[in-house]
Amino acid sequence: SILQSNPAEALEFTEAYRSRILGTLAGSLMLLAVLSFYYMKSRIRGSYRASVILASISILMFIPLLSKAAVTPKLAAWDLHEVAYVDRLTTSLLRYRGQMIAWNKERARWQNRGDVASGLDLKITDKKKLAPLVVVIIGESTTRNHFGLYGYSRNTTPRLDKMRDDLLVFEDVITPTAHTIPAVMGALCSEQLKAGEINCNAATMIDIARGAGYKVTWISNQTQIGFDDSSIVHLGKSADKAIFVNQDVSSAGEADRNVSLDAKVLQPLKNIVNQVEDTGEMNMVFIHLMGAHFTYEKRYPEEMEIFRDSKELELAEDIKDPKAGSIINHYDNAIAYQDQLLADIFETVQKTPVEALSLYFSDHGEEVFANQNFHGHSDDNLTAAMSEVPFILAVSDSYRKTHGKRLDVLQGFREH
Ligand SMILES: [Zn+2]
Incomplete structure (x- = not known):
């Protein structure tokens, strides 16, 4: 695809x-x-x-x-x-068949994993020390080098900038791969996966959270069925509840002209936050965004077209693509849209009276004509911009009050 x-x-x-x-x-x-x-x-x-x-x-x-x-x-x-075009139909049917075979194989693998969490011998020393609300946001194709918050020349992240003092902004986080599936599986698998490996046979973060007593929800704006995407979909479905908000776009949004904007994840998240506030039930939410994935102009609504002029951009000499300027504009607009969404989620987490924390990182970054005459991501052609991802933590006031010391320790890791 x-x-x-x-x-x-x-x-x-x-x-x-x-x-x-x-x-x-x-x-x-x-x-x-x-x-x-x-x-x-x-x-x-x-x-x-x-x-x-x-x-x-x-x-x-x-x-x-x-x-x-x-x-x-x-x-x-x-x-x-x-x-x-008749061959399109034939190709689609063949692809569909191949995909269903792969899908069933992957489903069987997930079903036959057994009780992976029991092998971990999890011991909860004090359940009261666990925050009842944890929100993990996984971004997509987002390099921190285009965040104003991380020093980008354009102010692409005005809202995160404003809340900077209340955030823990980690300056030096890199991802080992520029591909979505190994990046997401690698981040959420308890066992270290080899480069490019996607089969997590050990407990995942979802298993561990459940073992610790959390009800786990997976909210995704990526497609439920896409080519080769099945591992992440099955990972999501291993949660207590999986909500796929993207019902409009076929094969990851590139096969047609439709869009599915990331703001769709907000309402289901808010419902869970309300539930935690009302019942005190422990909930962990994973949110998988479409982020700033190519095609960039499909990742934000019209009113978020903030950056239009490419004259202010200082491109390196060997960037010859005549469309580079406008492609960078589209990418920056996609980041500005992410800024709003992240700020909305962080504010929701910060404002809740319960102890809550939220972590955001991207699966991998994106090269957008920074060092090469190229935009996209690939391990065959890895650049710094593809590895350097944002990694930001937000907590509620009550969490800060109770776990101030823990936050001080984390603060020490910010630049390492
Ligand atoms: Zn990705």
Whole structure:
């Protein structure tokens, strides 16, 4: 899928499709010619009613496309290709079959893991010392180098900046891989995974949290079924409750023009916070965001288009891509949108009267024309911007009061 590949590949993908669109057009014209031929033939024979109906239907089908073609011929050609290209259907069916096989295999693996948490011999010394609300936010394709909070030249994170004194902002956190699945699995598996490995056979953070008495909820704005995404989906489903808020976008949002904005995670989170406040029940929530994943302009609403002018950007000399400036603008707007969402979540956690903490980090960063004439992420081409991720902790006032010493210790780790 495009989500799992890098933009260069995505471009090749589009290039490859250009000839397919032309092929589709030629194919449709040929089909029309054949239909006309049979129409003529049936006329001579005098039994042409069926042909007339068939020809009328095919012409009717093209009418909306014709009016669209007058305005945007490229889009109309694309739609025609989507409707008419037969191999797309075949490929989709084959892919679907392959995916279902992989999916079932992965499901069986998760079901047969056994009681992994019991092997850990978890001992809770004092349950009262555990905060009843813990929120772990996993970002996507977000490098800290584009956060104003971390010193980026543009003020992309005004709200986090304002709350800076109440946050623990870790300055030096890196991720070992630039790919989502090994990054997320590696972060949440209790056993150290080898580079690129995605199968966590030991207890996950979800298992451990449950072992400690938390009710665990997984809220995700990433797709529930996407190519190769099944490990993270099964990880999420191993929670007591999994909420997939992204119901609109197919295959990680790149296969069509729809968007699923990250703010959708807020309401389900707020419901859980209310529940903790009302009942005191211990809850741990994992939130998996779409973050700033390519395509960047799909990651924020129109009103968040703050950065439009690329003249103020100082690009390195070897950045030759003419679109670099506008791509950076889109990325920065996506970060500014994340700033609002993170601030909303942190404020919710800070304001609650119960002891609560929230941790945010990104699975990996993103190269956006910082050191290379390239944007995207890939282990084959790892850059600093892909490894350097934000890592920020927010706590409620009551947590700060009770666990001040613990926070002082963490403060000491901020720059190491
Ligand atoms: Zn990722």
